[in-house]
Amino acid sequence: MSLFDTVKSNVTTRQAVEFYGLKINRYGMCVCPFHNDKNPSMKVDKRFHCFACGEDGDVIDFVSKYFGLSLKDAAIKICDDFHISRDEKYKAVSKTLKPKKSGEQLFEETCKYYYKVLSDYLHLLKKWKIEYAPKDEISEWHPYFCEALREISHVEYLLDTLLYGDISDRAFLIEDCKREVIDIERRLNELTL
Numbered sequence: 001m002s003l004f005d006t007v008k009s010n011v012t013t014r015q016a017v018e019f020y021g022l023k024i025n026r027y028g029m030c031v032c033p034f035h036n037d038k039n040p041s042m043k044v045d046k047r048f049h050c051f052a053c054g055e056d057g058d059v060i061d062f063v064s065k066y067f068g069l070s071l072k073d074a075a076i077k078i079c080d081d082f083h084i085s086r087d088e089k090y091k092a093v094s095k096t097l098k099p100k101k102s103g104e105q106l107f108e109e110t111c112k113y114y115y116k117v118l119s120d121y122l123h124l125l126k127k128w129k130i131e132y133a134p135k136d137e138i139s140e141w142h143p144y145f146c147e148a149l150r151e152i153s154h155v156e157y158l159l160d161t162l163l164y165g166d167i168s169d170r171a172f173l174i175e176d177c178k179r180e181v182i183d184i185e186r187r188l189n190e191l192t193l
């Protein structure tokens with residue numbers, strides 16, 4: 001029997017989905033890992049099918065896509081994880097693989113990262129606005145005070161967009177503010193050293 005047939009006759013997609021830690025509800029559905037799924041849209045049985053994004057296939061397709069492996073490596077991994085004997089000529093696949101993240105997951109994580117950096121910065125700016133406020137009319141304005149006056153509303157606007165903006169606004173912001181957010185993060189790290 002070929003490697004692929006061996007795998008498919010021994011392991012259903014449902015077994016693999018459970019083995020790799022996804023929850024299956026009593027209707028045999030799970031949250032689809034291949035799109036930004038909120039409710040279980042993926043039916044898993046011998047094969048799988050997502051009613052939302054249309055991903056479909058057998059257990060090897062699932063594992064291949066989930067871990068970002070070639071079909072052959074996915075089949076080898078399933079054999080080894082389920083202790084199915086296989087031809088020794090196939091090289092074992094690393095055991096420490098992490099599920100591959102979907103584009104949507106990466107996007108959400110980037111949004112969260114931007115939000116964290118920018119809200120830390122806003123917090124600091126608000127502190128500076130008070131702490132470095134000029135004591136009297138003749139003293140020179142502290143650069144931190146000037147920065148606070150200049151940046152607070154801009155940073156608030158960015159945070160609002162990250163929270164309430166639609167996907168295209170957020171995508172635009174992420175592209176547009178990459179340099180700025182990286183610089184802010186580096187500065188925050190230096191300031192808190």
Ligand SMILES: [Zn+2]
Nearest residue numbers: 032035050053
């Ligand atoms: Zn899906």
